[in-house]
Amino acid sequence: MRYFLNSRRKAVGYACKGAYLLLKTESSVQIQSLIALATVLAGWYFEISALEWIVQLLTISLVMSIEGLNTAVEKIADFMHPDYHHKIGVIKDISAGAVFISAIMAIVIGCIIYLPKIF
Numbered sequence: 001m002r003y004f005l006n007s008r009r010k011a012v013g014y015a016c017k018g019a020y021l022l023l024k025t026e027s028s029v030q031i032q033s034l035i036a037l038a039t040v041l042a043g044w045y046f047e048i049s050a051l052e053w054i055v056q057l058l059t060i061s062l063v064m065s066i067e068g069l070n071t072a073v074e075k076i077a078d079f080m081h082p083d084y085h086h087k088i089g090v091i092k093d094i095s096a097g098a099v100f101i102s103a104i105m106a107i108v109i110g111c112i113i114y115l116p117k118i119f
């Protein structure tokens with residue numbers, strides 16, 4: 001049991017280090033963090049409902065998680081094959097496409113929540 005708790009504590013430590021590295025080094029994650037902060041402030045300002053908070057927070061975590069995975073895929077690709085290769089380009093494009101889909105959906109969800117409150 002003690003071994004299990006120790007290994008979980010270490011795993012959480014590594015995960016925190018990864019989240020810190022993402023925030024410190026990735027400009028896209030920094031921009032997304034600012035947008036997330038702005039939407040949280042908007043949520044307070046417009047007094048959105050509990051369900052809207054849940055959807056908003058899930059959307060923020062979805063976009064930022066996929067961005068983190070996209071960064072990891074890019075780093076693996078660069079490590080495995082630093083030179084130009086058509087297949088590396090396809091892998092990176094697909095990974096970026098996943099971020100794009102989640103970002104588009106986040107914009108749509110933001111419009112559904114806030115447009116009726118603004119207009």
Ligand SMILES: Nc1ncnc2c1ncn2[C@@H]1O[C@H](COP(=O)(O)OP(=O)(O)OP(=O)(O)O)[C@@H](O)[C@H]1O
Pocket residue numbers: 028074081082083084085086087088089090092093096
């Ligand atoms: N080694 C490579 N071989 C072929 N195409 C590549 C390679 N590296 C990058 N590309 C192409 O360039 C695009 C951008 O790749 P890059 O690694 O610069 O991603 P990025 O989205 O600009 O990353 P970031 O801004 O997070 O550094 C890829 O989607 C891919 O189309």
